Amino acid sequence: MEFNDLKIFQTVAAHGSVSKAALELNYVQSNVTARIKLLEKELQTPLFYRHKRGMILNTEGKRLLEHSREISSKMEEMIRTFQDKSNPSGVLEIGIVETVVALPDILSSYYSKYPNVELSLKAGVTDLLLQKVIDMKLDGAFVTGPIKHPLIEQIEVIQEKLVLVTKGSTFSMEDITTRPLLLYNKGCGYRERLESWIKAEGIIPKQIMEFGTFGTIIGSVAAGIGITIIPESSVTDLVANGIVCSHSVPEPYREITTIFIRRKDSYLTSTLRCFVDEIVARTS
Incomplete structure (x- = not known):
């Protein structure tokens, strides 16, 4: 088995198609097909369900994908x-929840010191980003913490307060039963805090509307569509300008901690080490 065979296998699995994989890899289709068949012969098991429209990984294929x-x-x-440890270069893939107030300062300082590094930022909710770090699809991620996982190392970045945000200046818990909650998708730490709070209060929300971006959520709140929960720092200017209003959240649901996580058993490259050093320097 050659290492390149695994690359071919991963590409076919990603596209579900030999022709698309061949196009990406700049191979002829027959070569891709032959390498997949050879791989299945060496492992003595089929790796795909084959159908007219392409190929889908079977159970054994999924196992191989994880190992590969x-x-x-x-x-x-x-x-x-x-790599030159004194001059990091290459791509650094970092996950972020969208409301990390300390992120611009960290990125600006890191960019100025290490211009040869290409930073790739992937937005998502905490649960999704955590899984991507565990699966080594991201070098690290800024998420809502704390995280308890044997493979994860974490650094505290900032502690903040969550607030409820509405269009109007008045709010009562009854509003949750009459107006939609505008929240990030499942797996968001802010959403989990709010859901725990209203569950403890015995309140059933009128409706939960899910959104993928901060801009969409806060724009919808400003339009009077519903209510959201968000770190106070992310709406300070909007509140000051009278675009939205914020309302306090009681303990123990108020405090939120943003952390930076990485997989502790992965090699700490010079690129990532310098990024971690920058986080520590900017938040200590």
Whole structure:
């Protein structure tokens, strides 16, 4: 089995198509097909369900995909080990929840010191970003903490207060039964705090509307559509300008901690090490 066979396998799995994989890899289709068949022969098991419109991983294929990703990650780590540690370069993939107030300062300082690093930012909710770090699809991520997981190392970035945000200046818990809650998708730490609070109060919300971005949520609140929960720092200017109004959240649901996480058993590249150092310097 060659390492390149695993790359071909991963590409076919990602596209569900030999032709699309061949196009991406700049191979002829027959070569891709032959390498997949050879891989199945060596492993003595089919890896795909084949149908007219393409290919879908079967159970054994999913197992191989997990192992192949780990192998690919280790190979990439080995290569990055030999980078110039005093002058980091390459791509650094970082996950973010959209309301990390400290992020612009961290990124600006890091960019100015290490211009050869290409930062790729992936937005998402905490649960999704955590899984991507565990699966080594991200080098690290800013998420809502704390996180308890044996594979995860975490650094506290900032502690903030959550607030409820509405269009009007008045709010009561009864409003939740008559107006929609505008929230991030499941897996968001802010949403979990609000849901725990209203559950403890025995309140059933009128409706939950899910959104993927902060801009859409806060724009909808400003339009009077509903209520959201968000870190206070992310709406300070909007409140000061009278666009929206904020309302306090009681303990123990108020305090929220943003942390930076990475997989502790992965190799700490010079690129990521310098990024972690920048976080510590900016938040200590």
